[in-house]
Amino acid sequence: MNMGSFNDEQLAFFARITASVTHELNNVIAVINEVAGLLGDMIEDIDSAKSVTPEQLTKIRSRLSTQVARGQTIIKRLNRFAHTADEKTLTFDLVAVMDNLTGLCERLAGMKKVKLDFRPRVDSLVISGNPFFLQQCFFEALRLVLDSDCAGDILTIDIRADSNSANIAFSGLDGSKIEIVKSNTHKLEAIMEEVHGRLQLVDADRSLVLSVPLTQQQGRPPQ
Amino acid sequence: MAKIRVLIVDDEEELVSILVERLRFRGYEAVGVLGGNEAIAKALVQEFDVAVIDVKMPEINGIETLRRLKKIKPSLKIILLTGHRAEDEGEEGLAEGAFDYLIKPVNIEDLTGKINAALALENRE
Numbered sequence: 001m002n003m004g005s006f007n008d009e010q011l012a013f014f015a016r017i018t019a020s021v022t023h024e025l026n027n028v029i030a031v032i033n034e035v036a037g038l039l040g041d042m043i044e045d046i047d048s049a050k051s052v053t054p055e056q057l058t059k060i061r062s063r064l065s066t067q068v069a070r071g072q073t074i075i076k077r078l079n080r081f082a083h084t085a086d087e088k089t090l091t092f093d094l095v096a097v098m099d100n101l102t103g104l105c106e107r108l109a110g111m112k113k114v115k116l117d118f119r120p121r122v123d124s125l126v127i128s129g130n131p132f133f134l135q136q137c138f139f140e141a142l143r144l145v146l147d148s149d150c151a152g153d154i155l156t157i158d159i160r161a162d163s164n165s166a167n168i169a170f171s172g173l174d175g176s177k178i179e180i181v182k183s184n185t186h187k188l189e190a191i192m193e194e195v196h197g198r199l200q201l202v203d204a205d206r207s208l209v210l211s212v213p214l215t216q217q218q219g220r221p222p223q
Numbered sequence: 224m225a226k227i228r229v230l231i232v233d234d235e236e237e238l239v240s241i242l243v244e245r246l247r248f249r250g251y252e253a254v255g256v257l258g259g260n261e262a263i264a265k266a267l268v269q270e271f272d273v274a275v276i277d278v279k280m281p282e283i284n285g286i287e288t289l290r291r292l293k294k295i296k297p298s299l300k301i302i303l304l305t306g307h308r309a310e311d312e313g314e315e316g317l318a319e320g321a322f323d324y325l326i327k328p329v330n331i332e333d334l335t336g337k338i339n340a341a342l343a344l345e346n347r348e
Contacts, residue, residue, distance in 0.1 A: 023279065023306050027235050030328035034241040037331050041248045063237065110234075111281045 006085075009187070013136045014085070017104055021078050024107050028071040035063045077103045084131040094125040094134070094166050095159050101135050102157055105142055112146045113153055120159035127166050128215045133195050137210055138168060140188040141199070145170045145208055148179045165197075165211045172206035180208065226252040228270060229338060232262040232288060233277035233304065242275070245331050251338070259288030266296050273300045273338050277327075278312045286316055293320050300341035304329065 006014065039060055042052045080100045084092075102118040109116050145155060156171040172178050178201065185199065192199050197212035229251050233239050239255035246253035254269070256262050258280055266274070274292060278285035289301050303316040303324035313324030322341040325333060 026306050026327055027238065031235065031237045031241065033328035034238060034245065034331075038241055038245055041245055045248075063241075067237070111279070113281050 009191070010132070010136060013139055016108075017081060017101075017139070018078070020107050021074055021104055025071060025074055028067050028074065031067050032064065032071075035060060035067070073103070081135070084135060089128065089130055091126060091128045092131050094127050094131075094168075095120045095122060096124065097131050097135065098138055098157070098159060098168060101138055105139065109142070109146060109155065114146060115154050117154050117156045119156055122160060125159060125161050125166055127212070129195065129212065133191065134212060137188065137191050137195060137197065137212075140191060141168070141170055141208055141210055144180050144184055144188060145178055147184065148181070161214065165213055168210045169202075170208045171203075177205040178208050179205075226250060227338060227342060228272045229253045230262060230265060230269075230271040230274040231255040232257075232259065232274060232280070232285070234258055234280045235277070242331075242334075246335070249331075249335055251335075259283035259285070259291070262288055263291050263295065266292055266299065271296075271299060273302060273322075273341055275302045275304060275334065275338070277304045278309065278316065278324075279306060286312065286319060289316055289319050289321055300338075302334070302337050302341065 042056060042060075046052055077100050080097075081104055084090075084097060099118055099120070102116050106116055142155075156169075158169045158171065160167050160169070170178070180201065189199055192210065192212075195212050197210060200209050200211070201207070202209050227250075229246055231239050231242050231246070231253060233242075233255075234257050236257055239257060243253040243255040254265065254271075256265050259276075260282055262274065262276065265271075276285040276288050276292075280288070283291070285303055289303065292299055292301065301316075301321045303313055303321050304327050305313045305316075305324055306327055309326070313321075313326075316324055323337050325337060
């Protein structure tokens with residue numbers, strides 16, 4: 001790890017992601033626990049001379065496999081996320097990093113009854129900078145949008161590039177305006193400054209866009 | 224003897240489905256729903272003795288669901304399910320009138336023990 005120390009805001013971001021993801025992992029374990037219990041109930045049934053059918057066992061296996069796959073996906077995402085804090089500056093694929101973070105944020109959005117629809121305009125977008133800080137920007141922008149008064153249940157996240165910058169756009173829920181509380185944007189604006197980027201509402205306030213330079217985006221120095 | 228009627232409320236669909244199955248296996252009349260609003264709608268048309276409610280849910284959380292259920296069904300016994308390190312939420316639930324809370328993942332015998340204890344207390348009241 002060559003990242004230096006995190007400040008309070010960065011730690012809070014890391015903690016929020018970790019808390020949300022571990023809550024989801026706990027649900028996976030809770031389901032596996034119940035499936036194991038259900039199997040125990042069936043064994044008890046055999047003891048009382050009732051039979052367990054192959055269909056019942058197949059269903060148990062399927063339920064377990066589903067939860068194991070779900071758990072593996074969550075752990076893989078969290079692991080990738082954790083490693084983005086390894087180095088202060090990296091050359092990395094912005095699409096892959098944000099795709100991963102979108103997956104980690106699904107539960108947070110789900111708690112607001114919002115579904116995240118990750119639709120980058122490009123398959124990959126290699127940039128140079130600090131992936132951890134950019135994810136913090138993404139996360140704060142997502143929180144702003146989720147806390148806005150928008151109606152609807154689908155939030156589209158789009159990534160595209162122009163000649164100098166990479167742009168991450170959060171589009172209005174069901175095409176509605178993003179009614180962001182301006183007084184809540186200071187934190188995000190401050191972080192965007194650190195990555196030499198900017199925050200803007202475009203398309204008649206239907207999209208919140210984070211723009212960052214394709215290169216030389218160093219981020220905040222270690223403290 | 225009438226079966227004990229239990230309403231399971233959790234946004235984790237698979238968990239609800241299996242808990243319902245396991246409670247039925249133990250002789251309870253169990254029904255599952257996937258959120259607070261659904262729980263309130265269900266409680267308006269069907270009688271339950273106990274509701275088992277997850278605290279962390281979208282739309283209205285478990286504590287708010289508890290408050291609203293208690294308003295329309297004051298005698299309904301409520302057991303909350305919380306995540307790890309969420310004892311505060313459990314305590315808040317107790318202050319709002321929950322019978323008790325359990326930390327996920329739960330042991331089915333602990334859950335049925337709480338359900339039975341909630342109703343035993345009611346019979347003594």
